[in-house]
Amino acid sequence: MRRAALMVVSLALTVALAAPVAVWAAGGRGGKKQGRVLTVIEHATTDATTDTGAAGDSAGDILTFANEVFDRTDARKVGTDQGFCIRVVVGTSFECNWTTLLADGQITVEGPFLDAGDSTLAVTGGTGRYRNARGFMKLHSLENGTKYSFEFHLVG
Structure with missing residues (x-):
C-alpha cells in the first residue's frame, strides 16, 4: 500500500x-x-580603434563607436547606437557589447564581430518596448563596412 x-x-x-x-x-x-524581426542600418562613421599594446592590430585593442541607425530601407534615421569591442583574435574577431537606442526603447547585444563574414550576437536585454527582449542579432556588412545591417530576431 x-x-x-x-x-x-x-x-x-x-x-x-x-x-x-x-x-x-x-x-x-x-x-x-511569437517573435518579430526588426532591421536597422548602421552608418559606421565614428568607429575608432585605440591601440593598447603592440603597435598595429593586436589582442586587447579597443574599437569604440557611437553611430546613427536608419530604418531597413536606409531612408530615415530611427536612432543611434553606442558600444565597444575588444580585439580577441588578431585578423579574425573582436568581442563586442553595444546598445541600439530607438524611439521606443533600447536593445543591448553582446558577442563576436568577425572581420570576414556575418556575425551573430546575443540579445542580452532591453528597455521600453524591448524590456523583455531576448533572441539574437544577425550583423551583415554593407558597402565595404561603411554600413551594417542589424537584423534583430526578438522574442519577448
Missing part, C-alpha cells in the same frame, strides 16, 4: 512539473513562439 501511494505521489509530481518545463522549453508561450 505504501509503495502504491509513493508511486501515485511520484507520478503526480512528474505530471505537475512536466507542463511548466514544456512551456519554458517552448519559449514561455505554450509552444507558440
Whole structure:
C-alpha cells in the first residue's frame, strides 16, 4: 500500500512539473513562439580603434563607436547606437557589447564581430518596448563596412 501511494505521489509530481518545463522549453508561450524581426542600418562613421599594446592590430585593442541607425530601407534615421569591442583574435574577431537606442526603447547585444563574414550576437536585454527582449542579432556588412545591417530576431 505504501509503495502504491509513493508511486501515485511520484507520478503526480512528474505530471505537475512536466507542463511548466514544456512551456519554458517552448519559449514561455505554450509552444507558440511569437517573435518579430526588426532591421536597422548602421552608418559606421565614428568607429575608432585605440591601440593598447603592440603597435598595429593586436589582442586587447579597443574599437569604440557611437553611430546613427536608419530604418531597413536606409531612408530615415530611427536612432543611434553606442558600444565597444575588444580585439580577441588578431585578423579574425573582436568581442563586442553595444546598445541600439530607438524611439521606443533600447536593445543591448553582446558577442563576436568577425572581420570576414556575418556575425551573430546575443540579445542580452532591453528597455521600453524591448524590456523583455531576448533572441539574437544577425550583423551583415554593407558597402565595404561603411554600413551594417542589424537584423534583430526578438522574442519577448
